[in-house]
Amino acid sequence: xxxxxxxxxxxxxxxxxxxxxxxxxxxxxxxxxxxxxxxxxxxxxxxxxxxxxxxxxxxxxxxxxxxxxxxxxxxxxxxxxxxxxxxxxxxxxxxxxxxxxxxxxxxxxxxxxxxxxxxxxxxxxxxxxxxxxxxxxxxxxxxxxxxxxxxxxxxxxxxxxxxxxxxxxxxxxxxxxxxxxxxxxxxxxxxxxxxxxxxxxxxxxxxxxxxxxxxxxxxxxxxxxxx
Amino acid sequence: xxxxxxxxxxxxxxxxxxxxxxxxxxxxxxxxxxxxxxxxxxxxxxxxxxxxxxxxxxxxxxxxxxxxxxxxxxxxxxxxxxxxxxxxxxxxxxxxxxxxxxxxxxxxxxxxxxxxxxxxxxxxxxxxxxxxxxxxxxxxxxxxxxxxxxxxxxxxxxxxxxxxxxxxxxxxxxxxxxxxxxxxxxxxxxxxxxxxxxxxxxxxxxxxxxxxxxxxxxxxxxxxxxxxxxxxxxxxxxxxxxxxxxxxxxxxxxxxxxxxxxxxxxxxxxxxxxxxxxxxxxxxxxxxxxxxxxxxxxxxxxxxxxxxxxxx
Amino acid sequence: xxxxxxxxxxxxxxxxxxxxxxxxxxxxxxxxxxxxxxxxxxxxxxxxxxxxxxxxxxxxxxxxxxxxxxxxxxxxxxxxxxxxxxxxxxxxxxxxxxxxxxxxxxxxxxxxxxxxxxxxxxxxxxxxxxxxxxxxxxxxxxxxxxxxxxxxxxxxxxxxxxxxxxxxxxxxxxxxxxxxxxxxxxxxxxxxxxxxxxxxxxxxxxxxxxxxxxxxxxxxxxxxxxxxxxxxxxxxxxxxx
Numbered sequence: 021x022x023x024x025x026x027x028x029x030x031x032x033x034x035x036x037x038x039x040x041x042x043x044x045x046x047x048x049x050x051x052x053x054x055x056x057x058x059x060x061x062x063x064x065x066x067x068x069x070x071x072x073x074x075x076x077x078x079x080x081x082x083x084x085x086x087x088x089x090x091x092x093x094x095x096x097x098x099x100x101x102x103x104x105x106x107x108x109x110x111x112x113x114x115x116x117x118x119x120x121x122x123x124x125x126x127x128x129x130x131x132x133x134x135x136x137x138x139x140x141x142x143x144x145x146x147x148x149x150x151x152x153x154x155x156x157x158x159x160x161x162x163x164x165x166x167x168x169x170x171x172x173x174x175x176x177x178x179x180x181x182x183x184x185x186x187x188x189x190x191x192x193x194x195x196x197x198x199x200x201x202x203x204x205x206x207x208x209x210x211x212x213x214x215x216x217x218x219x220x221x222x223x224x225x226x227x228x229x230x231x232x233x234x235x236x237x238x239x240x241x242x243x244x245x246x247x
Numbered sequence: 248x249x250x251x252x253x254x255x256x257x258x259x260x261x262x263x264x265x266x267x268x269x270x271x272x273x274x275x276x277x278x279x280x281x282x283x284x285x286x287x288x289x290x291x292x293x294x295x296x297x298x299x300x301x302x303x304x305x306x307x308x309x310x311x312x313x314x315x316x317x318x319x320x321x322x323x324x325x326x327x328x329x330x331x332x333x334x335x336x337x338x339x340x341x342x343x344x345x346x347x348x349x350x351x352x353x354x355x356x357x358x359x360x361x362x363x364x365x366x367x368x369x370x371x372x373x374x375x376x377x378x379x380x381x382x383x384x385x386x387x388x389x390x391x392x393x394x395x396x397x398x399x400x401x402x403x404x405x406x407x408x409x410x411x412x413x414x415x416x417x418x419x420x421x422x423x424x425x426x427x428x429x430x431x432x433x434x435x436x437x438x439x440x441x442x443x444x445x446x447x448x449x450x451x452x453x454x455x456x457x458x459x460x461x462x463x464x465x466x467x468x469x470x471x472x473x474x475x476x477x478x479x480x481x482x483x484x485x486x487x488x489x490x491x492x493x494x495x496x497x498x499x500x501x502x503x504x505x506x507x508x509x510x511x512x513x514x515x516x517x518x519x520x521x522x523x524x525x526x527x528x529x530x531x532x533x534x535x536x537x538x539x540x541x542x543x544x545x546x547x548x549x550x551x552x553x554x555x556x557x558x559x
Numbered sequence: 560x561x562x563x564x565x566x567x568x569x570x571x572x573x574x575x576x577x578x579x580x581x582x583x584x585x586x587x588x589x590x591x592x593x594x595x596x597x598x599x600x601x602x603x604x605x606x607x608x609x610x611x612x613x614x615x616x617x618x619x620x621x622x623x624x625x626x627x628x629x630x631x632x633x634x635x636x637x638x639x640x641x642x643x644x645x646x647x648x649x650x651x652x653x654x655x656x657x658x659x660x661x662x663x664x665x666x667x668x669x670x671x672x673x674x675x676x677x678x679x680x681x682x683x684x685x686x687x688x689x690x691x692x693x694x695x696x697x698x699x700x701x702x703x704x705x706x707x708x709x710x711x712x713x714x715x716x717x718x719x720x721x722x723x724x725x726x727x728x729x730x731x732x733x734x735x736x737x738x739x740x741x742x743x744x745x746x747x748x749x750x751x752x753x754x755x756x757x758x759x760x761x762x763x764x765x766x767x768x769x770x771x772x773x774x775x776x777x778x779x780x781x782x783x784x785x786x787x788x789x790x791x792x793x794x795x796x797x798x799x800x
Binding site for chain 1: 416454455457458459461462463464465468472473476477550551552553
Binding site for chain 1: 717
């Protein structure tokens, strides 16, 4: 079933930070939400999550850094159990084994607390936790910026493989068009609290329509910067 | 773990040794001749110089600092607190009698403090800046500013003099303990409320909590499993200091309400220059502090294992 | 000329840097890439004299590096400033510390080069954007005309467009000023586009040191290839057909 929200908007201290926006995402689709900092992409992301939640859709969110997702005083097992019961699911070791295998979470002791794991493994654990119960939409906020590139690339590859055979759609929120271009089929470009462009990735890259999209495209590749 | 405990015990031993040396040095350098004071206290009259010299030799006061320290510390290490230099009776039974009055009072004060501060802080932190919160903060500030002796007198005026509900002086019946415990407990409540409230508010600001809400974890579960444990850490840390307040407060409250206990015991001993009694109280207090702080350190590590991980 | 000769640094009983040798001439740029924990920050600390070397030596023109007055640009631009002081006061710090006078012309030239409007310096760190704060951070580093500037992840707090813009400003200023730049980063795209050489640091050792374009085409070690392929996979580098 298509995920669809109309008329999303947000204000901060009386000023609009998100102008009325419509978003439609097909099941299993991979969409990038791109824009420079302050363009309102995180605001739209959070408003979208809330709106879909009120529609009763299952939306999971992976914050930028595992520090924003895990309680340092609680064990990994506790986090997992809590995430399962938050979705009203009984504890299921087979489900955990499958998700851990899919994301190659290895060697981590579940009795340990987050800081007993490497950051890369923490992030994979957070993603695995978000995938409990196969959400309709997985929202990832700058998933690579808190990780080393090698770890980040590996994690994104594993996630791509996992999502390929499932109905879970992906919304990738990032400032980095280079990253989004590698990972998604469709791009939503934000600027000044408005969704200014919504088109297939290839189309945005080859013929950006708006100044914001043109700026992002021009600064996509380090080796081909405009003079 | 064993290494940590060993380190903590070593620290405790250093603190205790320091306390012992400092205590003895203070007594040693106190103005006035202790031997003369002992003589006057013992015979209640002007005594000849030979008697004073004899007392000095008995107490090891004529041998210089370190020999006197050694003569002083050796029996203490075996648990022998000696005899009163005034009455000649053993100190230990008298101290335990005094403690049997003071310890329950301090515990009751602590209990009153917890019973008032925990609900108050939890209610106040529900809506920071709300009227309940402001009242709680104001009360806590006033409570921390009022000295125990004044609060005690106010309570006596209200409940004993005006209303006549409760006895004011002495310690004969359980009812006699109510006003002293209340005096002590209100002071404890004042500081505990503030710490617990700010601990709760700080714990709610942790960066990972929004993710738990988005994950669908209920508000109650977040408060119970992720806010409370973080809020408990500063509270436990502050408990060691709270103990100092309790002891100091208990001594003062005992004097105000004319109760027997460590307070009157200590004051009498100081006035009579009764070395063994004073030192028994000081050493006992130091021992109590070191033990409580040792326990708090261990609880602290249990609550926040990151501390232990950094040591390793 | 910066020379790092067979430097090892121990912290506790672990060897954080092992037998590091590097050299960097004025007007040249060397990037050090590697994963977190590889020893990148320790290398910067060692060059600044903040982490004592267990063996080897670090020199600038034959003398201890400290004497040349090296500058450092940090990762978190806003927290690098005292929050209660105006940015102007913070920028002046390196000068007042050396009791040097401010050359107004120099300040103006640098501000122009970094696209810092004159009134921006009167604000406090919290009142400017992250990109602006980082440019002021670079201004502070360059105000005393240091011959050597160390950059610790200078762009990673910025968004993709601002990153590239700021990188361009740094490169232009380097051409004007002629300082030697040592840049620690995990972004191979930045390294490939703006550095002369890339040194790959792994677990405290230099795996390889290669001219940057050559590195992108053909890393000399397996680990270098892993790093490069990750950069391709994340879109930080594009394969140019």
